[in-house]
Amino acid sequence: MSDKPDVSVEQGVCIVCGHPYDTGTILLHVPILRKSMERQAITAWGLCPQHLMLYRQGYVALVECDTESGNPDTGAAVRPENVHSTEPVAYLKRERASAIFHKPVAPNQPCMCVAPGFVQKLQQITQHA
Numbered sequence: 001m002s003d004k005p006d007v008s009v010e011q012g013v014c015i016v017c018g019h020p021y022d023t024g025t026i027l028l029h030v031p032i033l034r035k036s037m038e039r040q041a042i043t044a045w046g047l048c049p050q051h052l053m054l055y056r057q058g059y060v061a062l063v064e065c066d067t068e069s070g071n072p073d074t075g076a077a078v079r080p081e082n083v084h085s086t087e088p089v090a091y092l093k094r095e096r097a098s099a100i101f102h103k104p105v106a107p108n109q110p111c112m113c114v115a116p117g118f119v120q121k122l123q124q125i126t127q128h129a
């Protein structure tokens, strides 16, 4: 076994869809840590390329969060530990989400918590409109 440092690509997990993606960051593995690190290390929560694109287009993802047992209110920023289900997810334009939830959506907020079942109700409403 070589003592040379090894490298791998850092992976993030998309907070909207839960899929891993490459962050583009190169991680340097020093030999002493190698046993505990995999070739691809998941080290961050973020947005995959698809959801980053939607965010840049002005959309906010509605992610169902466990609002009953946890702290987050509807419209709160999504924290990984509060995500109830990674699907279904709905998208609204930032201004529209602000109007519906009666609270401003920060420009740096890519997704917001909604109660479980909310996305399905929203889909039913929009299908019958």
Ligand SMILES: [Zn+2]
Binding pocket: 014, 015, 016, 017, 018, 019, 047, 048, 049, 050, 051
């Ligand atoms: Zn994603």
